[in-house]
Amino acid sequence: MIITFHLLALGCYGVATACALVPFVFGRPVPRFLSLGAPLAGAALHVVGVTQLTLVGLAPTLSVLALCLVALQVLSERVLRTAAVSLFTAPLAAGLVGLALLLGFGAGAEPSGGRNAWFILHVTLSVLGVALLALAFISAALYLLQFRELKTKRFGHVFRFFPPLERLDQLNRAALVAGFPILTLGVLLALGYAQRFASGMHLPPAQLVWGVFTWVVLGWAVWVRTLRGWSGRRGAFASIAGFAAVVLVYVALKLAAPGAERFL
Amino acid sequence: MTGTPASGIAVVGVNHRTAPLEVRERFAHAAHEIPRSLERVLGAGAAGGVLLSTCNRTEFYLTDPSEAAAHAIWQLLSERLGDGREASVYGYATRDRDAVRHLYRVSAGLDSMILGESQIQGQVRQAWETSRAQAGPVLHRLFQTALLVGSRVRSETALGAGAASAPSAAVALASKIFGSLAGRVAVILGAGDVAELAAACLVDEGVTVTLVANRTYERAKIVAEQLGTRAATLDEVWEQFTTVDIVLCSTAAPHAVVTWERVAAPIRRRGGRQLCILDLAVPRDVEPAVGQLEHVFLYDIDDLQAVAAQGAEERRGVVPAAERIVDEELEQFWGWYDALKVVPVIREFRDRLEAVRAAELARALHQLEHLEPQDRERVEQLTHALLNKFLHPPTVALKEAASAGRAYALLDALRRLFGLERSP
Numbered sequence: 014m015i016i017t018f019h020l021l022a023l024g025c026y027g028v029a030t031a032c033a034l035v036p037f038v039f040g041r042p043v044p045r046f047l048s049l050g051a052p053l054a055g056a057a058l059h060v061v062g063v064t065q066l067t068l069v070g071l072a073p074t075l076s077v078l079a080l081c082l083v084a085l086q087v088l089s090e091r092v093l094r095t096a097a098v099s100l101f102t103a104p105l106a107a108g109l110v111g112l113a114l115l116l117g118f119g120a121g122a123e124p125s126g127g128r129n130a131w132f133i134l135h136v137t138l139s140v141l142g143v144a145l146l147a148l149a150f151i152s153a154a155l156y157l158l159q160f161r162e163l164k165t166k167r168f169g170h171v172f173r174f175f176p177p178l179e180r181l182d183q184l185n186r187a188a189l190v191a192g193f194p195i196l197t198l199g200v201l202l203a204l205g206y207a208q209r210f211a212s213g214m215h216l217p218p219a220q221l222v223w224g225v226f227t228w229v230v231l232g233w234a235v236w237v238r239t240l241r242g243w244s245g246r247r248g249a250f251a252s253i254a255g256f257a258a259v260v261l262v263y264v265a266l267k268l269a270a271p272g273a274e275r276f277l
Numbered sequence: 278m279t280g281t282p283a284s285g286i287a288v289v290g291v292n293h294r295t296a297p298l299e300v301r302e303r304f305a306h307a308a309h310e311i312p313r314s315l316e317r318v319l320g321a322g323a324a325g326g327v328l329l330s331t332c333n334r335t336e337f338y339l340t341d342p343s344e345a346a347a348h349a350i351w352q353l354l355s356e357r358l359g360d361g362r363e364a365s366v367y368g369y370a371t372r373d374r375d376a377v378r379h380l381y382r383v384s385a386g387l388d389s390m391i392l393g394e395s396q397i398q399g400q401v402r403q404a405w406e407t408s409r410a411q412a413g414p415v416l417h418r419l420f421q422t423a424l425l426v427g428s429r430v431r432s433e434t435a436l437g438a439g440a441a442s443a444p445s446a447a448v449a450l451a452s453k454i455f456g457s458l459a460g461r462v463a464v465i466l467g468a469g470d471v472a473e474l475a476a477a478c479l480v481d482e483g484v485t486v487t488l489v490a491n492r493t494y495e496r497a498k499i500v501a502e503q504l505g506t507r508a509a510t511l512d513e514v515w516e517q518f519t520t521v522d523i524v525l526c527s528t529a530a531p532h533a534v535v536t537w538e539r540v541a542a543p544i545r546r547r548g549g550r551q552l553c554i555l556d557l558a559v560p561r562d563v564e565p566a567v568g569q570l571e572h573v574f575l576y577d578i579d580d581l582q583a584v585a586a587q588g589a590e591e592r593r594g595v596v597p598a599a600e601r602i603v604d605e606e607l608e609q610f611w612g613w614y615d616a617l618k619v620v621p622v623i624r625e626f627r628d629r630l631e632a633v634r635a636a637e638l639a640r641a642l643h644q645l646e647h648l649e650p651q652d653r654e655r656v657e658q659l660t661h662a663l664l665n666k667f668l669h670p671p672t673v674a675l676k677e678a679a680s681a682g683r684a685y686a687l688l689d690a691l692r693r694l695f696g697l698e699r700s701p
Contacts, residue, residue, distance in 0.1 A: 041435065163453060164574065166580050172453060177452060178551065179455050179456045180456045242549075243549070244550075245549055245551065247549065
């Protein structure tokens, strides 16, 4: 059943990807019921699949990340009319679900301290935090592309179908400022869970050092965005730096200690 | 127009294709003038009327108009034109399906100077509401459906998408930077017609114009008063580059007035906020170097025309789809209108035969005085039943033909065969 629901969700995300590409290939937007309906249908099926997962291991985490990305895509499109976000989020979600299916969901290992509210909250908030940072990265990339289009007076598909600069800046700021504390809370919940329900957290030094480094980079990005008043291109570059730090550190740590049985 | 009172729908008027601006602006009616003009035209012979008057068109829509009504319209417009000039040379008159199609195309923006512009739909609604008391049921239905056509065309096609004129392209460009323009602040450099038009477009989007600056203060003052803001000379405007969001330039200066030296320092004090400069002047008012400043988006008239051309091209591509919607709705309306026309004829036809039945029955009963009352009643029922049986097939055929829009020949035949008064 888990596989079936994930395959159905993958199909819907594929349709959502096609809907996102249509304006840039054919020069005409798809009807809104389709561009919103496909990811919503996928997310609904995905939720059913995710509720049956143990949330332990790489594949379930990637699946939850994909779900969070799609949920944020729909939310940002509904609230800020930033349909072009789906140009990145839809294929990314499809890719993550596809990768999770390839890795396999396994027999469903149990977390060391048991599957309780602390654990579920830790996974959900951590993944949601990462998804928000990914959204901040995507909106920053869209901002820079639209900025270049407007500066160089090209007036092509990017000009027509990407949202206005200020709206992208708003989305970027909101996603970054929300993503950082949510991710931090997710990590703190992991510490609390390890202390209360397991035999404490025994992190390898590399994970600890690079984890703190990533947190500092993200904190800097939030600081310059909120307190130093960085906006526009500088704000976009700060968000990109923050998310790049998350991805690069994760990939480096994963390469150093490979395996799909744990997310990190 | 045919002579004597005629049935049907007609449109008589002028538009941007048939009359120059100087003529159109004399024909334009303020809302309070419309009822009186309509009263005069209807008094000359028409059952109902609506006057649609915008800066691009003045059109009288009439039901059952006489020739005198058309004459009254041209006379009225000629009086507004003055100097003994004849208004009809600038105008047109169409009837029936062509008149309905015309209104539907107008409402859809297909007949607008800027293809697909949406303002016209509001103007059609306004015209209908202003003329409500004089419109009559047919024009009520016609204008209701015209608004429906406009909505369908805009929602089912991309006719209203994109910007299709330089001022609307200016709005589109500013919107791509700021999103909603409501609450944004602009200054206007120059006080010509182009600046005024573009400024009006920005104000329509919620932009607040804080200053109109011009080389001649008096001209700036006139435009500033129209926009409800204050006037200044050009020397006072440079510091505004620190605070405003949009600068609209359209001076008649022979060289650039917005130079790097004048505005670079104020722009650097903006703290990274975007500034959109729209240069509509020829020759250009803004030095290209100003556009190199990081948060400045500088667009000249060529850029605006490129955006407008793109918008117009996109809109032209969907005209066939929009015309199909117009045709669909036209057929529906005409079916309804034709059906409406046969009702009185059918009624007259039935009345005529009923009178014959009643007369013949009375004569027959006079000769059959020996009949019992029940028998007399039965004979009467028989005549009723016979008449209804005879009338049923032609009545159904007429209604069906009317729904299909081909009732004219049948109505004409009926009129000739039975000597009916009402013309089809």
